[in-house]
Amino acid sequence: MTLITEVRLRKVLDSRGNPTVEADVSTESGGFGRASAPSGASTGEYEAIELPVDEAIANARELAVPRLEGQVYAGDQRSVDQLLHEADGTDDFGEIGANSAVAISMAAAKAGADMLGAPLYQHLGGTFRGSTYPTPLGNVIGGGEHASGGTDIQEFLSVPVGAPSVSDAVHANAAVHGEVRDRLSEQGVAAEKGDEGAWAPPIADSEAFEIMAEATETVGDEMGFTIEIGLDVAASELFDGDQYQYADDARTTDEQIDYVADLVKEYDLVYVEDPLDENDYAGFAELTSKVGEQTLICGDDLFVTNTDRLEDGIERGAANSILVKPNQIGTLTDAFDAVELAVENGYAPVISHRSGETEDTTIAHLAVATAAPYIKTGAVGGERTAKLNELIRIETNV
Numbered sequence: 001m002t003l004i005t006e007v008r009l010r011k012v013l014d015s016r017g018n019p020t021v022e023a024d025v026s027t028e029s030g031g032f033g034r035a036s037a038p039s040g041a042s043t044g045e046y047e048a049i050e051l052p053v054d055e056a057i058a059n060a061r062e063l064a065v066p067r068l069e070g071q072v073y074a075g076d077q078r079s080v081d082q083l084l085h086e087a088d089g090t091d092d093f094g095e096i097g098a099n100s101a102v103a104i105s106m107a108a109a110k111a112g113a114d115m116l117g118a119p120l121y122q123h124l125g126g127t128f129r130g131s132t133y134p135t136p137l138g139n140v141i142g143g144g145e146h147a148s149g150g151t152d153i154q155e156f157l158s159v160p161v162g163a164p165s166v167s168d169a170v171h172a173n174a175a176v177h178g179e180v181r182d183r184l185s186e187q188g189v190a191a192e193k194g195d196e197g198a199w200a201p202p203i204a205d206s207e208a209f210e211i212m213a214e215a216t217e218t219v220g221d222e223m224g225f226t227i228e229i230g231l232d233v234a235a236s237e238l239f240d241g242d243q244y245q246y247a248d249d250a251r252t253t254d255e256q257i258d259y260v261a262d263l264v265k266e267y268d269l270v271y272v273e274d275p276l277d278e279n280d281y282a283g284f285a286e287l288t289s290k291v292g293e294q295t296l297i298c299g300d301d302l303f304v305t306n307t308d309r310l311e312d313g314i315e316r317g318a319a320n321s322i323l324v325k326p327n328q329i330g331t332l333t334d335a336f337d338a339v340e341l342a343v344e345n346g347y348a349p350v351i352s353h354r355s356g357e358t359e360d361t362t363i364a365h366l367a368v369a370t371a372a373p374y375i376k377t378g379a380v381g382g383e384r385t386a387k388l389n390e391l392i393r394i395e396t397n398v
């Protein structure tokens, strides 16, 4: 039986060295699941609330844990997540914190899988899932909120669209990361790494595009398949309420739309996340109508994994893809619902990590469980490779 008998919460470290919430869920017949909450830096205005960790843990212990222990089955994910919502009582997890909620939600799913003796992706997605794997989007050059002194565009992503397997794709992204390092050092550019392990060199975005084009082509030729380029512009961080402020330029909304549309054409971009401010549905719709046939226009801060915001986007034709971050919305059920609504409406779901991460691998399973076409979880670094290696394990064990 998967009746939850105990929920334990503790404070652990994330990859930035900040405290975060870890949850352990135990069930009546000995099932066990452990999960921890990630944390964003370039967070969307409409995300569920991440409370200070001590507060999140204390409030969840008081309000949520007594409603879960002895009351609900870990295998019944919708009921677990419904109880988390009821215990919280707000619509943004403002009482127990989305950090406590998501850790408990994911730990319960793992306890349910443990009792069933099934891999997590199979428990979440059903027995017919496990034969479709996501293409990993690998962050190899970046800046923005993830590294001071780096590029204006937050993430330049390696996208190994032609890779014959997840394993090849994961190794390709790591190779592109290495190729970028070699090119930067040939040019005498010293680069630190940002929060997600991407190089954060003090170069102009235009130079980053050139290095990306060369590095993806070199590695693609070596590995024998096509590697394209994607971006997370994280444009809300550039928008000052009037214009998009770049180091050497300022762009109006119309200019930003033209700039991104030109980049899509010039660099054959296959993926562009948050090209416009998180409140600009109209701008997203205009850009999507211009280049949506050629590329994915993905809403991260725009949609914040929230089905209400996604419905608004669908109505207006804003974007054709959604980033799915479970901690933006607080439970796996809500994340699943966002994926389903997206797929029903032809929007590509992209399962994603946060810039602050832990060794937790739930998102790798979520991507396989939902047959999501893409996962964004970095290219190198232990908390990133935890997910990438889990994908390889899932692929090679079936």
Ligand SMILES: C=C(OP(=O)(O)O)C(=O)O
Binding pocket: 039, 040, 041, 042, 043, 044, 145, 232, 234, 300, 352, 353, 354, 355, 356
């Ligand atoms: C992963 C991202 O960064 P953060 O976690 O800082 O929001 C992102 O913006 O897509």
Ligand SMILES: [Mg+2]
Binding pocket: 232, 234, 273, 274, 300, 301, 323
């Ligand atoms: Mg983003």
